[in-house]
Every structure is written in structure tokens, then in C-alpha cells.
Amino acid sequence: MRGAVAVVTPVEMLRRLVAHDTVSAKSNLGLIEDVARYLAAHGVSSRVVHDQTGTKANLFATIGPTIDGGVVLSGHTDVVPVDGQPWTSAPFVLTERDGRLYGRGTADMKGFIATVLALVPEFLDRPPRAPIHLCLSFDEEVGCLGIPALIRQLGKELPRPRIVIVGEPTGMKVVNAHKGINACLTIVTGKDGHSSLPHLGLNAISAAGEVLRVLDDVAADLRVVPAMGGIDIDPPWTTINVGRIDGGVAVNVIPRECRVAWEMRPVPGFDPLPVLDRFEAYLRRDLSPRLKAQCDGAGAENRILCAVPALTPVAQSPAEALGLALTGQNRSLAVAYASEAGLFQQAGIHAIVCGPGNIEQAHQPDEYVGLDQLESCARFLRRLIDWAGAP
Numbered sequence: 001m002r003g004a005v006a007v008v009t010p011v012e013m014l015r016r017l018v019a020h021d022t023v024s025a026k027s028n029l030g031l032i033e034d035v036a037r038y039l040a041a042h043g044v045s046s047r048v049v050h051d052q053t054g055t056k057a058n059l060f061a062t063i064g065p066t067i068d069g070g071v072v073l074s075g076h077t078d079v080v081p082v083d084g085q086p087w088t089s090a091p092f093v094l095t096e097r098d099g100r101l102y103g104r105g106t107a108d109m110k111g112f113i114a115t116v117l118a119l120v121p122e123f124l125d126r127p128p129r130a131p132i133h134l135c136l137s138f139d140e141e142v143g144c145l146g147i148p149a150l151i152r153q154l155g156k157e158l159p160r161p162r163i164v165i166v167g168e169p170t171g172m173k174v175v176n177a178h179k180g181i182n183a184c185l186t187i188v189t190g191k192d193g194h195s196s197l198p199h200l201g202l203n204a205i206s207a208a209g210e211v212l213r214v215l216d217d218v219a220a221d222l223r224v225v226p227a228m229g230g231i232d233i234d235p236p237w238t239t240i241n242v243g244r245i246d247g248g249v250a251v252n253v254i255p256r257e258c259r260v261a262w263e264m265r266p267v268p269g270f271d272p273l274p275v276l277d278r279f280e281a282y283l284r285r286d287l288s289p290r291l292k293a294q295c296d297g298a299g300a301e302n303r304i305l306c307a308v309p310a311l312t313p314v315a316q317s318p319a320e321a322l323g324l325a326l327t328g329q330n331r332s333l334a335v336a337y338a339s340e341a342g343l344f345q346q347a348g349i350h351a352i353v354c355g356p357g358n359i360e361q362a363h364q365p366d367e368y369v370g371l372d373q374l375e376s377c378a379r380f381l382r383r384l385i386d387w388a389g390a391p
Contacts, residue, residue: 014114015094018103056138058150070131072161076140079105085365100368107357111369112167128388143306167355174323175353177334180310191295192256201254208258228269233334268312309342319350
């Protein structure tokens with residue numbers, strides 16, 4: 001016990017967090033309210049920032065002086081679905097086996113959040129001179145949709161940190177570069193009709209096949225554009241992936257609409273806008289006019305679903321210097337996935353990614369984080385306590 005408040009271990013806190021089913025399609029308020037109550041019991045106030053629907057929220061809290069500067073420890077609360085995955089244990093019940101903690105979100109990234117929260121009493125026992133801010137977000141897994149509203153409040157209604165550490169699973173290695181994400185939905189509209197009379201309709205799925213070929217051509221062109229400065233990232237070029245196609249209602253009906261969901265993951269230093277402009281120009285000037293010539297109301301359009309910037313290495317970054325000092329490492333790494341770190345950097349806040357677990361376990365059935373990884377994260381945070389309390 002710490003006074004009248006029970007002290008919990010990272011594993012106990014992780015059990016609480018995993019029990020909250022925070023799949024992105026659902027509300028995260030249960031978890032946010034649980035964390036706010038936990039912090040309040042330790043005398044730490046929280047600012048909860050709801051979305052427009054009131055069903056989801058970000059949380060921001062400060063330990064130490066409520067001033068600009070210091071470090072924000074940031075993590076997203078949402079997780080990916082478990083539907084159709086062959087789990088051998090209940091995904092929303094933390095299960096320990098052979099030094100591993102299984103459950104949805106254990107690696108990505110409730111293990112980091114749990115360790116941070118469990119160490120709150122230790123931060124309070126040694127009040128930091130430089131503030132330590134805690135930031136929990138929603139809807140990261142569907143395009144980093146929640147964090148921008150909170151970032152806009154930094155330096156206004158909330159203190160503005162100097163450094164952010166995003167606790168995505170890196171095996172507690174310091175990451176100073178990652179790819180971005182531009183997700184799109186291309187909608188092709190044709191004309192429906194009876195399948196025995198294809199000449200009287202316009203098959204949207206067939207037209208979408210041309211869209212796929214164009215995206216393949218763009219992807220091939222991008223393979224010859226390397227990452228800036230020889231960044232060691234796999235693969236070292238901007239990629240395109242078509243992740244989902246939806247179209248048609250029955251085999252004997254000419255499909256009126258086909259939707260193609262695809263993404264581009266630009267390497268650091270690569271501007272995705274010319275590629276998007278090129279693709280949209282093809283739809284506007286080429287494909288759509290040809291479809292409209294065959295049928296009134298036909299055409300093709302592209303919608304941007306999300307745009308998450310890459311995290312770009314910065315010379316003499318105080319975030320990178322701090323991360324390397326706390327881990328004892330001598331070099332930073334680059335990763336192919338995206339995170340909220342790029343958005344913090346875009347807002348002028350120095351950012352790195354460093355957290356427990358391995359990205360290879362994320363989004364998988366039987367997702368897990370090793371107990372040794374939580375212990376390593378706790379050592380990292382205790383060194384941060386030393387740093388924050390130094391003159």
C-alpha cells in the first residue's frame with residue numbers, strides 16, 4: 001500500500017487494461033474512465049478530451065509542474081479486432097504462460113501504458129523538476145484519428161511538451177524513423193442491370209480492375225525511389241497495398257459500384273502528395289470521362305481516409321539523445337510501420353518510438369508481450385525518473 005492507495009504491478013495493471021475491449025469500432029471510455037480514477041486516487045488530475053460523438057476520448061495528465069517542457073509518454077488505447085483469429089486463450093483475459101502475457105493489445109500497446117501507470121507512485125515519490133505528461137489516445141489503429149485533436153490543444157489549453165516517447169512495441173530499442181500512411185478509398189460507379197445483357201449496363205468491378213493495374217504501375221515506379229539518407233528501413237521504398245475490394249450484389253447482376261481500399265506508406269523524406277495528385281488526375285481526366293461517355297452517372301472518385309506523416313530523423317534530436325541515454329544504446333533504428341510520433345513531430349515536438357514487445361506479435365492471434373520486456377520498460381522509466389528529477 002502507498003498511503004491508502006493500493007500499488008499495482010505492471011502485470012496487474014495490464015490485466016485491467018486488457019479486460020477493456022477497446023477494439024477501434026467500440027468505445028474506449030471504460031478504459032479512459034478507469035485510468036482517470038486510478039490517477040485521481042494518486043492525486044493526479046486528468047484532462048479528458050472527447051470526440052464529437054462523446055463515445056471516445058483522449059486523456060492527458062501531468063506529473064510534476066504543470067508547465068511547458070518535459071516529456072510526454074504516449075500510447076493509444078484502441079486495439080485491432082480478434083474476429084476470425086484462432087486464439088488459444090480468451091483475448092480479453094490476460095493469460096500468463098512461460099514468461100509471456102497473452103491478450104489482445106499486450107504488445108500493441110497496452111503493455112507500455114500499463115507499465116507507465118504502475119510506476120506513477122514512483123514518479124510521485126520523487127517529484128520531477130521537468131514535467132512528465134501522460135497521453136492516451138483513441139482510434140490510432142484506424143488512421144491515427146484521435147490524437148490530432150489533443151495535439152492541437154498542446155501549448156494552449158494543455159502544457160506543450162518538448163519531447164514525446166511513443167511506446168509502440170520496439171523491443172525497447174530507440175526508433176527515430178518510420179514510414180507514414182496515406183489511406184484511400186477509390187469508388188468506381190457503373191450501371192447495374194441483368195447479367196444476360198452486359199451491353200446495357202456498365203460493370204464497375206471490371207472498371208475497378210483498371211484502377212488496380214494503375215496502382216500496380218505506381219507501386220513499381222516507387223520501388224526505385226530510395227529512403228532519404230540511406231535510412232535502413234525494410235523495404236527501403238514507398239509501398240502501395242490494396243487491402244480490400246467490395247463490389248456487386250449477386251452473380252447475375254451487373255455491379256453498379258466497386259470500392260477499392262488501398263494505402264501508400266511513404267518512406268521518411270518522401271512527399272506523397274504528387275503521387276496522390278497523379279492518381280486522382282488519372283481518375284478525373286481519364287477513367288471518369290470514359291465511364292461517363294458510356295453511361296450517365298458513371299465515374300470514379302478517390303477519398304482520402306487518413307494521412308499520417310512519416311517520422312523523420314532529426315540531427316541532434318533531444319528526444320533521440322534522451323532515448324539512447326535511457327536505454328544505453330548507441331544507435332537508433334527505423335521501422336516500416338507508422339505511429340503517432342510523426343504527428344507529434346509535424347507539430348514541432350521532438351519524437352521517438354520506444355516500447356516493450358515486438359511488432360511481429362501485434363495484430364496476431366495469441367498476441368503477447370514478454371515479462372522481460374515489461375521489466376526492461378520499467379527500468380527505462382526509472383531512469384527517466386532520475387533524469388526528470390535532476391537539476
